[in-house]
Amino acid sequence: MTPAINVAKKAKISFQVHQYEHDANAESYGLEAAEKLNIDPSLVFKTLLAEVDKQLVVAVLPVSHQLNLKSCAASFKAKKAVMAKVEDAERATGYVVGGISPLGQKKRLKMVIDSSAQHLQTIFVSAGRRGLEIELASSDLAQLTGAIFADVCA
Template sequence: MTPAIDKAKQARIEYLVHEYEHDPAADSYGREAADKMGVDPARVFKTLVVGEGKTLFVAVVPVLRQLDLKCLARAVGVKKVAMAEVGLVERVTGYVVGGVSPLGQKKPLPTVIDASAETAGTIFVSAGRRGLEIELSPRDLAALTGASFADIAK
């Protein structure tokens, strides 16, 4: 089990774990996950960590879309954000980039989920390592991470 799966289990929410053989040559972890699991990529979300100075935030966006940094900055009430450095992301979250989960991070960070997730019955996010996804309701994800929903993808 990963910290993400442990968190879902402890919360006693409904979830499913999906595992697939990760190809290290894949150029998009999220697109690879959707293809290998045979699910609509609109339901597969990536976890990105951004920062404003020393303050970090998590953005959860559909894998086929890009994070709109300006919209995220507005959503979290800061002037500007930028993508966090890989080493910092891995130290703070406890996960390897490409397998960062919004759940079970070493240091919980303020989280925003793209509003497109609200219309899905369930979505897929990383379960804490490459080749492992957790399927859960967007509402449960928001409750477990203290997240808000906002239009943050373009």
């Protein structure tokens, strides 16, 4: 059990956990998840951390896209965003890169989910470790995390 799964269980939302054998040599954790679980990559969302106005924020977007830092900043009413340092992201979330889940993070950070998620029945996000995904409705993810929806893909 991971903190992410515990949050989903406690909230009594509908979700499914999917596990696969993680390859330490995989170039993209998200694309690896889509391939190993045999699902469309547009359904798999990655969790990235950025720094906006000296505060860490979370962006959840499809693994097949890049984060548009300017759009990310704008979604938080700021002018500029930069990618967070790996060690800052791991310290704030309690997860390791490649397994950072938007759920169950150590610190509650402001979060944006790419608006493309709203048109999907369910999305897959990391469940808190490499090789473990949680499938849930994006509306449930937004409700549990206090996230907003905005276009943040490049």
